[in-house]
Amino acid sequence: MTKRIPQNPKYQHIKSRLDTGNSLTKYIEKLEEIKRNYRYKKDELFKRLKVTTFAQLVIQVASLSDETLEVSAKEIQKLEDGDTVISETDAELTLGTNGKGSPTEKPASPARFINNTGAGESYRSTLQSVISGVGELDIDKSLRKKPDANAKDTNAKDKPYPDCPFLLLDVRDRDAYDQCHIVGAHSYPIATLSRTMNPYTNSILEYKNAHGKIIILYDDDERLASQAATTMCERGFENLFMLSGGLKVVAQKVPEGLVTGSFPVSCQLATYTGSARKRVTPRETPARAENKWRFTAEDLQKIEYYLEEEQIPSDTAS
Numbered sequence: 001m002t003k004r005i006p007q008n009p010k011y012q013h014i015k016s017r018l019d020t021g022n023s024l025t026k027y028i029e030k031l032e033e034i035k036r037n038y039r040y041k042k043d044e045l046f047k048r049l050k051v052t053t054f055a056q057l058v059i060q061v062a063s064l065s066d067e068t069l070e071v072s073a074k075e076i077q078k079l080e081d082g083d084t085v086i087s088e089t090d091a092e093l094t095l096g097t098n099g100k101g102s103p104t105e106k107p108a109s110p111a112r113f114i115n116n117t118g119a120g121e122s123y124r125s126t127l128q129s130v131i132s133g134v135g136e137l138d139i140d141k142s143l144r145k146k147p148d149a150n151a152k153d154t155n156a157k158d159k160p161y162p163d164c165p166f167l168l169l170d171v172r173d174r175d176a177y178d179q180c181h182i183v184g185a186h187s188y189p190i191a192t193l194s195r196t197m198n199p200y201t202n203s204i205l206e207y208k209n210a211h212g213k214i215i216i217l218y219d220d221d222e223r224l225a226s227q228a229a230t231t232m233c234e235r236g237f238e239n240l241f242m243l244s245g246g247l248k249v250v251a252q253k254v255p256e257g258l259v260t261g262s263f264p265v266s267c268q269l270a271t272y273t274g275s276a277r278k279r280v281t282p283r284e285t286p287a288r289a290e291n292k293w294r295f296t297a298e299d300l301q302k303i304e305y306y307l308e309e310e311q312i313p314s315d316t317a318s
Contacts, residue, residue, distance in 0.1 A: 037245045039222040046229035049241040051253045052310055055303050062295045065161045160293045167207040167215045171228045180261035183292045190228045209238050218243035257302030261289030
């Protein structure tokens with residue numbers, strides 16, 4: 001009777017009690033996770049935004065922006081095609097008369113030629129253009145080649161999303177921002193709030209209490225973001241949110257896709273396998289953050305994958 005039954009590792013995850021959903025053990029584990037990752041305080045003035053909710057918002061904004069870019073590119077191409085057809089028609093008319101009137105027409109008077117701006121006018125400065133102050137350089141500017149639609153799309157992808165419903169602010173110092181930050185975030189160190197003159201940027205003033213727009217603050221572990229959010233709420237910001245848990249929770253929930261650069265050491269999960277003795281591992285040079293303002297298709301796929309692992313549908317309407 002004193003002999004112990006050997007444990008089978010195959011059934012280690014099976015517990016002796018049935019989980020009905022109101023398990024006290026799960027509740028205690030949840031409280032421990034909250035204490036470890038979050039810093040809830042009584043009477044918080046700001047609102048909180050979950051990392052998973054923010055990831056869903058990012059996917060929706062990126063998908064809508066891509067559709068808008070495709071439509072605008074098609075419209076630009078149509079307009080350019082229409083301009084080409086019109087210019088070809090004008091060229092045919094000019095060539096048909098050889099730059100002059102019909103043979104039966106009487107020669108035009110000098111005064112009529114000066115006031116005429118139709119076919120037959122050369123690109124050189126005429127008397128009328130000299131009087132009105134239009135020179136050859138002005139004409140050359142109007143005849144410059146229009147930029148390609150593909151080039152416009154490339155330049156647009158290097159800028160933030162147009163009419164983005166959220167403004168993301170990184171309240172850590174500039175060095176930490178350059179090392180790692182969420183794609184599309186603006187660097188806004190918390191020390192900027194202590195300025196007496198112009199503590200807010202133009203984008204912050206544009207988003208402040210604007211209808212249908214929010215401002216999101218984040219840092220590594222809520223230490224700085226909670227202070228900045230409280231100060232800004234006291235100064236009249238009503239549409240302010242703090243990313244709950246900061247980069248520490250982002251590293252756990254969505255470790256790839258949302259962030260450019262390498263996570264700070266304080267945000268990385270410490271995993272110990274084997275003996276409890278601390279193992280010395282060679283440190284790799286952390287990758288610097290890229291100057292990215294938009295998510296790529298690969299980034300969005302990674303975000304959707306991690307959202308599915310969290311058992312949250314990524315295509316729910318906000």
